[in-house]
Amino acid sequence: MSTPTPGSTPTQQLVDAGVSIWLDDLSRARIASGNLADLISSRNVSGVTTNPSIFQAAIGNQNDDSYDAPLAALAEGGADVDAAIFELTTTDVRDAADIFRGVFDATGGVDGRVSIEVSPDLAHDTDATVAEAEKLWAKVDRPNALIKIPATKAGLPAITAVIGAGISVNVTLIFSLERYAEVIDAYLAGLEQAKAAGHDLSGIHSVASFFVSRVDTEVDKRLSAFESEDAEALKSRAGLANARLAYELFEQQFATARAQELISAGANVQRPLWASTGVKDPALPDTLYVTELVAPGTVNTMPEKTLEATFDHGVITGDTVTGAYEDAHLVFSQLAELGVDINDVTQTLEDEGVAKFIASWQDLKKTVAEALATAPETSR
Template sequence: MSTPTQQLTEAGVSIWLDDLSRSRIDSGNLAELIESRNVSGVTTNPSIFQAAIGNQNDDSYDAPLAALAADGADVDTAIFELTTTDVRDAADIFRPVYDATGGVDGRVSIEVSPDLAHDTDGTSAEAQKLWQKVDRENALIKIPATKAGLPAITATLAEGISVNVTLIFSLERYGEVIDAYLAGLEQAKTNGHDLSGIHSVASFFVSRVDTEVDKRLSAFETEEAEALKSKAGVANARLAYELFEKRFAEPRAQELISAGGNVQRPLWASTGVKDPALPDTLYVTELVAAGTVNTMPEKTLEATFDHGVVTGDTITTGYEDARLVFAQLADLGIDIADVTQLLEDEGVAKFIASWHDLQKTVAAALAETTR
């Protein structure tokens, strides 16, 4: 009898783990999740590395931190070395998945410094630096979909580097991300790169949309508003998939695909359920369609494996319902454009805060090893 995670895989959804640590790599846990939970990739961010390196119950970073301290490494150098090593080692574990899927899966993402979120040139430079340091073709460099990030996405792809575009909240911005991706492939082709080796995902954040919209709905204190709660996130993602289908069927994209290019797959991020009253697999089972990625925190992965009910495609049949949700929200005066801009601003700020927390954690650890 197949498991829910196997059923998701068969429905065309790639399951990626939204977590990484050296102990997860060294213990064999990551390899085990590939075998038992159908995990086919990993995403990381500053919050994940801060939690891993700052974990008092995990001594796997003690020796490398001591070696870095002995070499006189500063904080940012230490972070760079620790995180790129983890991503490289994880990429090696996923290499068989990468080979078996023709480069589609078996991917491990690492993010440019959030301090560069509004710095196009700085983002482009660090993306190349990370790509060269990790030195694995199944890595993905994460770049946020800020206004400054968009040209950096194009420039990075133009160098033949695979990209995970993160922090996408609005359909309008997603359209701009697709434009940036197609422009990147066009430039890569001009630069002589093999388009078939360049891959990308567009990470659309889901649960945070519900958190903000539901907060605004609560202010109405009406049955109509209550009935709309916890629907905006899924509706937004479904309409994103509709846009994905439309844009990659257009002549510009088809010309690149004919030249060996890949589609930029939609990735559902922020899929952990925040509201305990909701099903804990909501943002998994309601967002099933071929050619998508769902990156899950381990709690959501285990819930899905244990009791997720996979009923096939739950996206393409829901476009009209999604439009109705947005129309009803607009009728109440809820400005989705305002919601998504706020979420982008907050998302960047949260990652910057986590990055600074990571710097403090590593600084303290370096200091401790030199006492």
Template sequence: MSTPTKALSDAGVSIWLDDLSRARIESGNLAELIATRDVVGVTTNPTIFQGAIGNTADHSYDERIAALSARGADVDEAIFELTTEDVRDAADLFRPVYDATAGVDGRVSIEVSPDLAHDTDATVAEAKKLWAKVDRPNTLIKIPATKAGLPAITAVLAEGISVNVTLIFSLERYAAVIDAYLAGIEQAQANGHDVSGIHSVASFFVSRVDTEIDKRLTAIGTEDALALKSKAGVANARLAYELFEQKFADARATALTDAGANVQRPLWASTGVKDPNLPDTLYVTELVAPGTVNTMPEKTLEATFDHGVVTGDTVTGNYADAHAVFDGLAAVGIDLVDATQLLEDEGVEKFIASWHDLQGTVTAALQSAPEGAR
């Protein structure tokens, strides 16, 4: 049976679920989404793990937390064990997809601690530790595209580790991310790694851009400004794909891909619609392009499956319109550099807050584990 999610997959978009929990794995829910919703990967972040482990109605972590408490694990060790186990088990579930797609899909992402977002060396060290602990080839280590993250991305790829670059908001930073990727693959090649086995995605955030820009357009309040509302996020992503096409067609990139390296695929993140006045599949149907990933919260996935209208590529033929949106934003006084830097800073801070909440949740759970387990 043809469904909108099948049509999306046929158009070259890999559907990854932006969520993971022990309950999803053990209940068979994740396997069902693979079978019925064309899901071929999973992304996680500190907010997702806080939601899963902090869910008081979900007791699937109780036994593991009790065992960790019994052996005297501290909070950071417990989080490391719980999250890497979830990712490892999910990776095993996706292994057939990974094998069938020659490593392109079947991917499960886990993020370095957001506390390290501005520390290059510590990010590299934790990325290596996570990669070794999960010990599955279909893992992606998530590293934020902060200024300190860029050299970490290169260094981690140089070790032969596959990377999901997260928290990208601006075209300028995206260009730097692609350069960091190419440098990493060049170094991996020099280090003797099989570069065909190294994969990467660049996670370009969408809805958060509209939320911030729309707030500024509303404050300006002119007719020209208001006419641009809810257009910046899609335009920004479309121009990112244009940049992707340009950068991976140049001599530096083609020298690597000719030697067996993979392109770094664009990934659309933050695709849940936050404005209730907008179509709930906007950031899916308007960002269909070959060789991309769309990582969706379950609500967006179900909306797409139920009533998404997939008409083929909605990106490459719309570059002129996207440039016109950017010209319009500049004309009414929107400072995109300021807005996207603010979004990056807020994105890091939000993940740090979720991480600290997770630490609090796990600390309390370790302390309240049954007496006999401790």
């Protein structure tokens, strides 16, 4: 276990313990104001993740006029809603990638990453997901981009195909250990395809985004129905247990002969990324999903509120994952004994996750459609 450096900030201590801090937010105002660049130096932020909800909030923000001029230009050029969203979001991601290029170069491509997601409407369409991933990669045109593909059944072969084409991928919406094992297999299969096609494996990177807080929300809701002390004692423990067992699986799968052969050929491991790390239960410590998920070679993508809480009062004690496997297995056993079906929990969360992103995507389309309709008037 690493010992925190005296006098260093909690975010620096996280980095020293092997955790990359990525911001789960992006906006044109954040880019233009210099805030994003400042977070690199002041908060140890080394990457950015985005999703439809984040872009909807940014473009729909009434206090941010930075999208007015580009929307007016798009409207004047006759762009439809989908084309406008594609142009606006890829521009933001490209500009953010340029800000993080120094981090990317300094870390050999491990960090300095900016993620952009394929349309959630395509979550169950493999071929369309592959086509959009390739289109996004070409449009952003930066080596430090990551294309987000959801870990649905249809997403798995898309992950393999996109990695096989030499494109770096952020696999998102992972909730179950079973699906995570399939994600790792899809990544390794993609590397094998890339190797056969002659791609430089060292240039292909990937993270596997394992969602944390939503697991607690769903499990705790089910535990409340039992009205027992045993059930109460298990509340707010499933999310951490699930993530810790994911890291155990990560260690096991990347130690296999198959993975090691690819690594020997220059491939990178697919790093676990902790997503949904904002604490939803106000009774819990606001840094819970940061301080209790410290492990080497991981990424923690945080909303700004969680990032600031961690910087302000996070207590980093070193690795809080690898020594907790036994307890994590025990939590799962106790949940099963009570009758909580963790497989049903994670499938419910995956279905809800896709539905929520589709809803956010529709909100984004509505916001942009309204902005396009009024942009010519407001620009005059």
